[in-house]
Amino acid sequence: MTRTLTAVALSIAATTASAHFGMIIPSDAMVEQQGNRVVSLDIAFAHPFEQYGMTLVRPSQFSVIYDGEATDLTDRLETSSYLGSDSFSLEYELTRPGVYLFAMAPEPYWEPAEDAFIIHYTKTYVAAFGDDEGWDAEAGFPTEIMPLTRPFGLWAGNVFQGIVMTDGEPVPYAEVEVEFINTDSAITAPSELMITQTILADANGVFTYAAPRAGWWGFAALSEADYTLTMNGEEKEVELGAVIWVHFESWQ
Numbered sequence: 085m086t087r088t089l090t091a092v093a094l095s096i097a098a099t100t101a102s103a104h105f106g107m108i109i110p111s112d113a114m115v116e117q118q119g120n121r122v123v124s125l126d127i128a129f130a131h132p133f134e135q136y137g138m139t140l141v142r143p144s145q146f147s148v149i150y151d152g153e154a155t156d157l158t159d160r161l162e163t164s165s166y167l168g169s170d171s172f173s174l175e176y177e178l179t180r181p182g183v184y185l186f187a188m189a190p191e192p193y194w195e196p197a198e199d200a201f202i203i204h205y206t207k208t209y210v211a212a213f214g215d216d217e218g219w220d221a222e223a224g225f226p227t228e229i230m231p232l233t234r235p236f237g238l239w240a241g242n243v244f245q246g247i248v249m250t251d252g253e254p255v256p257y258a259e260v261e262v263e264f265i266n267t268d269s270a271i272t273a274p275s276e277l278m279i280t281q282t283i284l285a286d287a288n289g290v291f292t293y294a295a296p297r298a299g300w301w302g303f304a305a306l307s308e309a310d311y312t313l314t315m316n317g318e319e320k321e322v323e324l325g326a327v328i329w330v331h332f333e334s335w336q
């Protein structure tokens with residue numbers, strides 16, 4: 085009996101601790117030609133629904149991909165703070181119409197609660213000047229969610245579909261965690277189970293989620309790496325996340 089209770093307590097702790105997301109949140113997902121063409125990006129690691137920040141060290145790579153060409157912006161990231169924890173920010177001027185894909189490959193994050201490292205490959209798409217050309221561009225991550233739904237210009241309530249890919253192949257029944265940026269903790273979850281929504285992809289690696297509310301929604305497809313990293317001389321597992329951030333617009 086005692087053993088059973090301990091197992092339950094441990095699994096609850098693991099679930100609660102695992103709701104972290106790599107984050108790239110632009111000031112606007114659709115930038116108009118008239119007005120401010122500079123997009124401000126928050127680049128962070130956090131529990132978005134619970135509004136809890138974690139430390140992000142300078143990513144090993146941060147880039148923008150436009151028209152098939154990647155530009156390294158890692159050195160342009162400014163140190164910042166997100167939900168009280170170390171993060172980065174970037175001001176980036178959009179100069180041409182089309183889709184800009186911002187992509188982060190972070191350093192491995194050591195999570196003692198999970199006795200594992202976490203690497204969340206994170207991306208978001210920004211459309212410039214009313215042109216959606218390039219909305220399905222690839223960041224080229226080892227694991228990545230490819231959008232099947234155009235990842236901007238969605239209404240709240242629309243479904244978002246993506247295909248989970250690892251090393252260029254779809255991942256059948258991949259687990260995807262979904263969270264909303266609960267700004268100012270405006271929403272109270274009636275149950276801890278509702279902080280993170282959990283879904284599985286189908287046999288073809290395709291998942292579907294209908295966002296019930298306007299705002300930023302993050303999708304993290306989680307898998308275990310086929311390699312380990314060393315911590316104090318011990319081999320430790322590595323959790324890989326393929327994260328995409330998508331904004332849903334209000335009808336108002």
Ligand SMILES: [Cu+2]
Pocket residue numbers: 101102103104130131138
């Ligand atoms: Cu965390």
